[in-house]
Amino acid sequence: MELRQLEYFVAVAEEQNFTRAAARLHVVQSAVSAAVKTLERELGASLLDRNSKRVRLTDAGAALLPRARIALDAARAARDAVAEVHGGLRGTLRIGTMTSTRLLHLPALLGEFHRRHPGVLLHTSVAPHGSQGLIDALAERRLDLAFVSLPGTPPAEIHLTELASSVLDLVVPDDHPLATSEAVTLADIAGLDFIDSPVGYGNRAVTDRAFAAAGLSRRVTIEIPDIATGAEHVRHGLGIALLPRFAVADDHGVRLLSVAGVDLTWTASLATPVDRPVGAAARALISLTAEFLP
Amino acid sequence: MELRQLEYFVAVAEEQNFTRAAARLHVVQSAVSAAVKTLERELGASLLDRNSKRVRLTDAGAALLPRARIALDAARAARDAVAEVHGGLRGTLRIGTMTSTRLLHLPALLGEFHRRHPGVLLHTSVAPHGSQGLIDALAERRLDLAFVSLPGTPPAEIHLTELASSVLDLVVPDDHPLATSEAVTLADIAGLDFIDSPVGYGNRAVTDRAFAAAGLSRRVTIEIPDIATGAEHVRHGLGIALLPRFAVADDHGVRLLSVAGVDLTWTASLATPVDRPVGAAARALISLTAEFLP
């Protein structure tokens, strides 16, 4: 029994598919098949019940899986311990980020991290499905950490550390009937056409929740993945939008109005897993993120 | 990093000697040297500071060692978990025993264990250096369990479970001046020639301690590893002996006398390690041993 075999077995158990496990492990499918078979022969037990359509754990496999994870985590901790002692961290840190990261000053944060730990490769990725997609990837161990905006209660296996927040303001064309108002309420803008991020994005969740809580609705006629283009869409009459002030670099032709009587705070958080230990590099970034907090 | 490499590294760290580690691992010395070197290259750190005379852990090695042990223990727990689920335990259980095991009914115990767990190979060995040697072997992980007799406080890393005990009686030739006595004291036999087990044996420790506590001494003129031959030696005038009654199968030509005023209880115990988890097979034998207690 070797760690490599345990790693392949765990990947298959989690993916419930040899081919997906192979992709995750960056080897060919037959290598995974052979390695699991060798492990089964060595242990004298079938670990997986599988055919071309389905892969399920046997009782022996179910008994092995948590302990295999412990062994792999222990080996990782061993590597990290050596790295910490021996002049610096190494490895790759997979970080998920929201598309709009200016709320967080992420470049400054990651730049400082890189200066402190040049041996760590940072692999940042943006989730096409917004923060919910990042949370899914974190839960599926495809990310080590994620910067997300997730209002409401996170899943039990994810811990959120609040980092920053911004209020969403109403952005309207300057010739809009509401443009001369200093503040509006949700009732004033219920039923109107909106520009917003896709479902799954944190800011979209904030706005959807606010309307739902007020028993009101609206039409989102266009979804934009990058809120930095939001003011532009508003300017061209495609609708109105709820955006953070920092996302409106050029406010000519639009007015920014406060929305009274509702909580439109958009919060950015660092999401970390609680169901498994995080590596030394991840811990270092978590510590650095705390340093960056006001 | 693989478990095999961690196992080799841990062995070298504990033995502080590549050659002894190789013997323990049943491979040649160069294989251990190469494996540790490969591990060091992979981790990018020197783990051991060594030359032809000395092997010491580096800081990185010291950081790795406890975590390597955890990983190896986790892998062993994983194997055991599969074995327990999959129709029975398997593997080898290395048991040390005293030369005289009739105090314990060991054949009956091990027979029952074998009936219950036919997949487990029992490898029993007798320590040429008595119970102290068994304790050493247990501490050095060359044994999984040991049946010992060890008066006094055991080492901190060993736990003793008392199983049985017997009182040692004085055995003298039937023409000996003391033969007509019904009971004697240590003072009566101080300074006389004795037959006894070698130093390190539990029964020898009991008798040595008794004389030392009384401020008396004696001459052990012949050491015998098997107390079953003790009475025979006594019969032939080689000395007197302190033996448990069950070891005197044929008492013609000798007398057995009680020794008053001193504790000559010889206790047999099961020694288990406390500094590492024991395997499933060892746990099963520990449980069965408890069942065999009155």
Place this chain on the structure above:
DNA sequence: CACCAAGTATCACCGATCGCGATCGTCGCG
């Protein structure tokens, strides 16, 4: 029922790895 797509298992091949045995270099001791 035939066909298809997706997936797993097997096989041949090849490069890498591992353990063995021999041997060299080092080190502390007498």
Place this chain on the structure above:
DNA sequence: CGCGACGATCGCGATCGGTGATACTTGGTG
């Protein structure tokens, strides 16, 4: 200075692990 013990290196043969091709299986669909 010679010696014994030990670690590191090297050549070699056997084994292992990954690749790519392919055979086989399975469940869904028309």
